[in-house]
């Protein structure tokens with residue numbers, strides 16, 4: 001039985017309810033779609049409102065490096081949302097109030113989670129974080145927050161601060177920028193952390209009733225399809241509650257752009273991406289929620305891939321592959337294999353006919 005609470009008249013969760021995910025599969029869902037899951041567990045539509053509290057990132061400000069990850073343009077500050085543009089530079093309460101009205105008028109839902117979205121949003125002294133989070137939650141329609149951060153920026157006092165909000169009844173998510181569990185990828189993309197930090201974060205979140213999510217990029221340079229499937233297996237065993245999956249975007253003014261122009265990096269095609277996501281979902285634990293299947297921010301600074309990465313275009317292609325194969329999330333998720341299930345590692349996937 002999942003642990004539940006109520007805040008501002010809305011049911012919220014402390015852990016994932018597997019019974020609700022089973023219902024989704026019985027209804028024909030091919031993967032554990034977070035939106036459908038959230039409507040059932042909250043009893044209403046909950047939307048996210050992005051918020052910028054002016055955080056920086058240790059991988060840009062010199063603490064870890066002055067360069068950032070090879071794909072990061074100015075630590076994600078240009079990743080803006082239409083709703084957010086009118087409130088850039090305003091104080092936190094004003095940002096949240098404006099966007100809650102904006103989304104409610106558009107019929108996005110009834111209650112909101114504040115998405116603390118720009119930079120590394122736990123990278124500050126605890127008293128500064130408390131002031132920022134208190135302001136973010138100070139709205140009658142806000143039932144919690146989802147905080148984007150690096151898995152290596154979560155000291156115990158910050159986790160305990162977040163538990164304090166859980167104890168007040170709020171729903172708290174940590175969105176952890178992992179991108180890949182493979183150390184050679186972490187090194188080559190200059191993230192300056194490994195996978196142990198994510199395992200630690202997932203474990204400590206569970207102890208405190210905080211939900212955890214991993215950002216993962218498919219199509220990173222130097223990674224093979226077999227390694228991406230291995231990522232699904234590793235994440236399945238990590239204790240992470242949800243994933244957001246993205247294709248790698250090459251943005252202007254990044255190190256990756258230089259690699260692309262020199263011919264050292266080939267972007268992934270839409271069909272390759274859809275096949276990899278289908279493979280990934282088949283190998284992932286069926287009870288890990290999928291919050292995103294692609295990136296759909298309408299980024300101006302993108303060089304490649306040239307195809308439209310909007311999730312409304314990518315999602316149906318992934319579902320078509322799963323339907324052609326007669327599979328769904330978790331079909332090939334196994335912790336041990338019989339002798340006749342063993343297959344050699346592959347460098348590529350077979351694209352089904354009809355795509």
Ligand code: SF4
Pocket residue numbers: 057058059060067068069072073074075076119120150177191
């Ligand atoms: S950790 Fe995130 S914000 Fe920091 S440099 Fe990397 S991608 Fe950019």
